[in-house]
Amino acid sequence: MRRIVFLIVILAVGLAVDNPYRLQLLTIVGVNTMLTLGLNMLMGYAGQISLGHAAFYGIGAYTTAILTTHAQWPPLLALPAAVLLTAVVALVVGFPTLKLTGYYLGMGTLGFGMIVYILLREWSAVTGGASGLVGIPPLAVGGFTIRPGRDYFYLVWLMVMLLFIICERVVDSRVGRALRAIHDSEKAAAAMGIDTIRAKVSVFVLSAVFAALAGFLYAHLISFISPGSFDFMMSIRLVTMVVIGGMASIWGAVLGAFILTLLPEWLHVFADYEVIIYGSILMTVMIFLPQGLTRGVLDIYERSRHKFNSARSAASQG
Amino acid sequence: MNGPGTNSTAPAPPLLKVESVSKSFGGIHALRGVSFEVREGDIHAVIGPNGAGKTTLFNVITGAYNPERGMVAFEGREVQGGKIHQAASRGIARTFQNVELFGSMSVLENVLVGGHVRTKCGFPGAIFRWPWVRKEEREAVARAMELLEFAGIADIAGNRSADLPFGWQRFVEIARALASQPRLLLLDEPAAGLNGAETQRLGELMRSIRDRGITLLLVEHDMNLTMEISDRLLVLNQGAKLAEGTPREIQANEAVMEAYLGRE
Numbered sequence: 001m002r003r004i005v006f007l008i009v010i011l012a013v014g015l016a017v018d019n020p021y022r023l024q025l026l027t028i029v030g031v032n033t034m035l036t037l038g039l040n041m042l043m044g045y046a047g048q049i050s051l052g053h054a055a056f057y058g059i060g061a062y063t064t065a066i067l068t069t070h071a072q073w074p075p076l077l078a079l080p081a082a083v084l085l086t087a088v089v090a091l092v093v094g095f096p097t098l099k100l101t102g103y104y105l106g107m108g109t110l111g112f113g114m115i116v117y118i119l120l121r122e123w124s125a126v127t128g129g130a131s132g133l134v135g136i137p138p139l140a141v142g143g144f145t146i147r148p149g150r151d152y153f154y155l156v157w158l159m160v161m162l163l164f165i166i167c168e169r170v171v172d173s174r175v176g177r178a179l180r181a182i183h184d185s186e187k188a189a190a191a192m193g194i195d196t197i198r199a200k201v202s203v204f205v206l207s208a209v210f211a212a213l214a215g216f217l218y219a220h221l222i223s224f225i226s227p228g229s230f231d232f233m234m235s236i237r238l239v240t241m242v243v244i245g246g247m248a249s250i251w252g253a254v255l256g257a258f259i260l261t262l263l264p265e266w267l268h269v270f271a272d273y274e275v276i277i278y279g280s281i282l283m284t285v286m287i288f289l290p291q292g293l294t295r296g297v298l299d300i301y302e303r304s305r306h307k308f309n310s311a312r313s314a315a316s317q318g
Numbered sequence: 319m320n321g322p323g324t325n326s327t328a329p330a331p332p333l334l335k336v337e338s339v340s341k342s343f344g345g346i347h348a349l350r351g352v353s354f355e356v357r358e359g360d361i362h363a364v365i366g367p368n369g370a371g372k373t374t375l376f377n378v379i380t381g382a383y384n385p386e387r388g389m390v391a392f393e394g395r396e397v398q399g400g401k402i403h404q405a406a407s408r409g410i411a412r413t414f415q416n417v418e419l420f421g422s423m424s425v426l427e428n429v430l431v432g433g434h435v436r437t438k439c440g441f442p443g444a445i446f447r448w449p450w451v452r453k454e455e456r457e458a459v460a461r462a463m464e465l466l467e468f469a470g471i472a473d474i475a476g477n478r479s480a481d482l483p484f485g486w487q488r489f490v491e492i493a494r495a496l497a498s499q500p501r502l503l504l505l506d507e508p509a510a511g512l513n514g515a516e517t518q519r520l521g522e523l524m525r526s527i528r529d530r531g532i533t534l535l536l537v538e539h540d541m542n543l544t545m546e547i548s549d550r551l552l553v554l555n556q557g558a559k560l561a562e563g564t565p566r567e568i569q570a571n572e573a574v575m576e577a578y579l580g581r582e
Contacts, residue, residue, distance in 0.1 A: 166445050173444035174430075174437050174455070181420045181431045188418035191380065193406030193435035193498060202441060248422070 003165070010157045014150055023153050027221060029261045030156035031214045036241045036253040037163050038210025043239070044247035045171060046203045047183030048098060049106050052113025053238050056208040058120055058230030059086045060215025065133045065225055066126060075139050075220055083212045090208035094201040101186075113235050120227040132226030139220045148221050156217055160254075163210055167250050170206075179203055180248070233275070240278055244285050246292020255293055331394055333358040333502055333533050334379065339388030339398075341374055348374040350557045351388070356502070356550075361524060361534045363544045366554035367577070372537040373415065375554070376504050379535075380405045380412055392502070407435040411500035413491045415507045415537075421480030425471065425490050428479050429462040432497030462497060469493040469523060485516040492523065496532070503527065505536040509543050521547050545569065553577075 017023050039053050063082035067073040073081075097108040120127050127133065139146040139155070146155055170176045178199050181189040190196050219225050237260060245256025264274060285292065291299065332355035341349040349371045356362045364372050377383040379390055381400040390398040392408055405412075411432075420428050437458050443451040466472040469489045474482065479490055488508060495503055508524075509517045521543055524534055538544045544551065545565040553560040553568060555577045561568060568574055 169447060170441065170444045173451075174434065174439040174458075175441055175444050177423070177427055177431050178434060180423055180427075184420035184422055185418045188414065188420065189431070190402040191406065191412050191414075191418075192431050192494070193403050194431075195401075195403045206441065 003161070006161060006164070010154070010161070014153050014157075017153075020149055023149055024221070025262070025265060027148070027153045027156050028218075029258055030153070030160050031218045031221070032238075032241065032261050033160050033254050033257040034156075034163055034214040034217070035211055035238050036245065036257045037160070037167050037250065038207035038214075039238050040242050040245075040247065040250065040253040041167060041170065041179070041210075042203050042207040043242050044249065044253070045176065045183060046179040046200055048200055048204070049239070050109040050204075050207070051106050051232075051235050051239065052109040052111070052116070053207070053211060054230045054232070054234035055113045055116035056086050056090060056211035057215045057218070057234070058116055058227070059089055060212030061219040061225050061230070062120060062127060062133070062215075063212075064216045065136045065219045068137050068220075069133055069135055070126070075137060075216075076141060079216055082216050083209055086208050086212035086215075087205050090205045091201065094204040095197070098197060098200040098204060110232070110235075113232055117227055117231050120230060127227070130227060132224060134224045136219050136223045136225065138223065148223075152221055156221070159213065159217065163213075164250060164254075167253075171250070175199070175202070183248075237278065240282050243282060244293055246295040249292060249295055252292050252295065259293075330358060332356055333393060334535070335389075335391040336375075336379070337389045337391070339375075339378055339385045339390065341371075341378055341383055341385045347557045349378065349385070352554065352557070352559050353388075354552045354559065354562055356533060356535055358501075358533050359528065359531065360549040361528055361536070361547050362550050362552070363548040364535065364537045364552045364554060365539075365541075365544060366560070369556070370554040371557040372554055373506060374557075376412065376506055376537065379504065380410060406498045406500070409499075409501035410504065411495035411498045411502075412504040413488070413495050413506055413508060415510065417484065417487045417491055419479040419487055419491060419494075421478070423479060424475065425466065425477050425479050425482070426459070426462055426475040428490055428494045429465055429497045430458055432494035433458050433461060433499075435498050462493075465493045465496050468496075468526070470519070485512050488512065488516075488520070489523070492527075496527065500532060502533045502535060505534060505538075507537055507539060509538060509540040517543055 013026065017026065035053065035057060039050065042048050042050055060082045063085050064075060064078040067078040067081055068075055093112050097105065097112065100108050121130050123129070138148065146152055178189065178194045181192065181194060182196050182199060186196055241256035241260045242253060243256070244259060245254065246252030267277065334356040336355070337353050338351040339349055339353070340347070340351055352371070352375065364375060366372055374383065378385050378398065380402060381397065381404060382402050384399045388398070389396055392410060397405075397408060420431060423431070437454050439451045439454055463472060463475065466475050469492060471486060471489050471493065474486065479487060482490065488511070492505070492508070505524075509520055512520060517540060524547055528534055548565055550563065551565060551568045552562050553574050560577055561571045561574045563571070
């Protein structure tokens with residue numbers, strides 16, 4: 001039922017919005033939602049922080065960009081390459097990194113993000129260096145080209161929906177329960193026979209694959225990429241989206257991506273103060289709604305309803 | 319089981335055999351050459367004053383600690399030095415001294431996680447929900463509900479486990495441990511923090527667990543409960559075995575009385 005509503009909303013928004021700039025903005029919201037859905041699986045459900053998630057986004061985007069420009073591959077062939085390479089990198093990085101916990105895991109993933117960013121910026125011969133890569137071809141399936149605009153908006157949001165369903169199914173399954181168990185008590189999870197390292201690496205790879213898909217769609221949407229889109233600030237932005245929306249809430253991930261993608265557009269004048277504004281938002285949410293906006297607002301609603309009900313029953317008794 | 323009258327040729331091998339296990343942390347010898355056996359179908363208790371090495375012994379048996387010397391054999395196979403998560407699939411389940419539930423999850427979900435090693439669904443299965451995955455999930459839920467029924471807490475299956483009173487949490491933890499279908503269940507101070515009525519229910523539950531063919535090994539401070547339900551006891555003092563025997567033998571043991579109950 002909710003999925004049908006979701007689908008109708010996507011269709012309606014696609015039909016209602018004509019302005020190409022707004023359509024592109026909403027498409028980017030979709031790309032960011034894919035990123036937060038993946039990161040939320042890792043952070044919200046398994047409880048493992050990643051401060052370098054933009055790296056996977058970047059690897060996905062750059063792989064397809066390099067293959068379709070330098071090597072002239074068709075995008076459809078570059079897609080599995082981008083996903084596979086990202087998954088392998090996540091696997092190699094994940095095994096040693098996810099043995100770390102808390103701050104150390106944060107530092108480890110942060111370092112990884114920095115390394116990838118520097119690689120993208122300095123390996124000019126392949127990545128185009130700081131000026132990036134231009135002329136990434138649009139997506140073409142058979143003879144049919146999906147041009148940025150309405151078609152691309154639908155493509156991205158259908159992918160979002162697909163990933164959404166995948167997340168819902170994983171969360172409500174044996175593996176999802178194992179991830180949440182690790183989050184709650186790693187000691188008890190291991191005693192229940194859960195191979196905690198393996199489970200953490202698996203969800204790390206899953207979230208990296210989501211990011212690679214997002215990177216792929218982003219590259220062919222914008223047709224120009226540069227390292228700046230995949231830097232440390234992007235990783236922080238993604239973490240902020242997950243935290244604001246509410247960890248361990250799939251809808252929260254969607255909401256977080258929405259707010260933090262559109263906010264800079266609304267607050268153009270504050271461009272120079274982006275970091276300060278993000279920091280303030282993050283602090284405010286952590287202090288007043290530590291469960292995130294979705295859960296926090298729901299809690300407030302329940303509490304007020306509870307209060308209202310008890311007040312009413314007291315009144316009827318008195 | 320095999321009394322003098324039966325004509326079995328060899329005694330049944332012990333379910334768990336611990337042989338001269340030593341473990342130290344820095345300069346502290348937590349266990350010094352401890353040996354004992356747990357027979358299948360027994361309720362076996364480990365007692366001893368604080369710091370006697372009881373929890374360390376549990377952690378060695380489950381593989382959380384690797385002993386410096388000695389051997390642990392479960393069903394005749396050496397298991398020391400394995401990974402912690404392997405214990406459950408071997409048939410060893412445990413509860414924790416301070417109750418380690420998955421607080422954000424419901425009681426039912428906790429028990430379902432307990433059945434982790436008896437189910438197979440991975441990421442592809444979760445995403446595609448093949449018919450066998452649905453069947454496995456249905457069966458797992460049915461088994462979990464049966465266990466909650468067994469532990470007398472079926473009516474709180476949907477509650478968030480962190481919201482429960484402490485005593486109930488302990489019963490949830492036992493049901494969760496049973497979900498891995500263990501042959502040996504380790505209970506680390508199961509009566510700690512329980513009131514009198516709950517302790518009595520716990521005793522009854524432990525007996526009915528034994529009646530299901532599951533062997534119990536428990537660390538316990540509640541002497542009444544321990545003496546009442548145990549078939550055999552192991553007494554540890556300062557990391558070493560002080561005595562071993564039936565409750566009656568232990569109660570008559572001079573050394574135990576002196577070291578543990580502190581006689582003048």
